[in-house]
Amino acid sequence: MIDKQVASLAEAVAGIRDGATLLCGGFGAVGSPDELFEAVLDQGARELVAVSNNAGSGRRGLAALIAARRVRRVICSYPRTTDPVVFEEEYRAGRIELELVPQGTLSERMRCAAAGLGGFWSPVSVGTRLAEGKECRTIEGRDYVLELPLKGDVALIRADRGDRWGNLTYRKSARNFNPVMAMAADLTVVQLREIVQLGTLDPENVATPGIFVDRMVVIGGQP
């Protein structure tokens, strides 16, 4: 029998190693797996690489991990979001590395890793500072740079509903990076608002099929 639900947040994040690359779902605070970040804080892994669109808001979630100096490097498109106090402080002090990636390149690099591809030729960033050092190629008259896949050791995902096979749905714009990150890591850990009986989710509406999911923990909360 398949049952991906685990009993606690601690069990959900068990085994994350020092130096691991974490794919962190969410866009700003929406769809951000804040309870899982706090569980990683308790779990103790250090020297983490966080892949996230933003670099944490306020003092919760990813910001709490950064404030505790547990994140060595952030790979993101836009570190500043609402109230980016913690990241800005660490960045100015030179205590955290930043790799800036255009937003669509960030999601596509993860999709590439998920799909088993070796990279892709993108027109985005051609002729800009962010293309420096990248391999270039002209295809049918248009210039491209080579972008490489970005794989996670662990994905931290926030979903709305799930079943024991790991099928997931999301709410509105809380979907954002979550489905692509759920596909692109060796270990995909999900915090759910609600677990439902197998067969309850409309198969037409499953946004992340269970094949990508390893562990789920129910957090509860309002729909």
Place this chain on the structure above:
Amino acid sequence: MMPLDRRQIAWRAAQDVADGAYVNLGIGIPTLVADYVPAGREVVFHSENGILGLGPAPAPGEADPDLINAGKALVTLLPGGSFFTHSDAFLMIRGGHLDLALLGAFEVSETGDLANWTTDDPNMSPGVGGAMDLATGAKAVRVLMQHNTAKGEPRLRRLCRYPLTAPRAVSRIYTDLAVLDVAQAGFLVREIIAGLDLAGLQERTEAKLDAAADLRVLAVPEL
């Protein structure tokens, strides 16, 4: 002469948004364009975080915390709207499926180079977000901005001084003083506000200006 205010710049740009267009609005003045699309035109607004069919800000008490736009402001979804993942949102952008991106800018060059993502301010971490994707991928890119900086420096330049977002990206610029196209030979002035002539506009612009054969007065309503 009366320079346009931010809402009037947005109003003018909105007059050029075609019925049936799929459009992404950048942060700042472009966001205001949604308020001024002429009656009778149906326009579908796109957001990088996985939304087509963005509606206006929610009425008091009706906000859904899971429904935000790319500027992280609370929004609504119109009937016919849809949600999808970041990968698909940027596939739409990069793959040329969006008709129009209306963006803010620090500077635009006479060849249409766009600089709108960083001023290299040492006191802030840099952030690129979806700016490069939009500037590279949308079928048309138009800029809404003040003609000059707060210090009076021209933003329309022979070459951008700030790091580029994308080369040769912009086709039209709406400022508080004029509407200009990026033509083969450089900036072509289409409209100038009443009380300012081409010589006066040229004094406020670094790049060389040409006047369109049918140069008109930039007329906007009180808003």
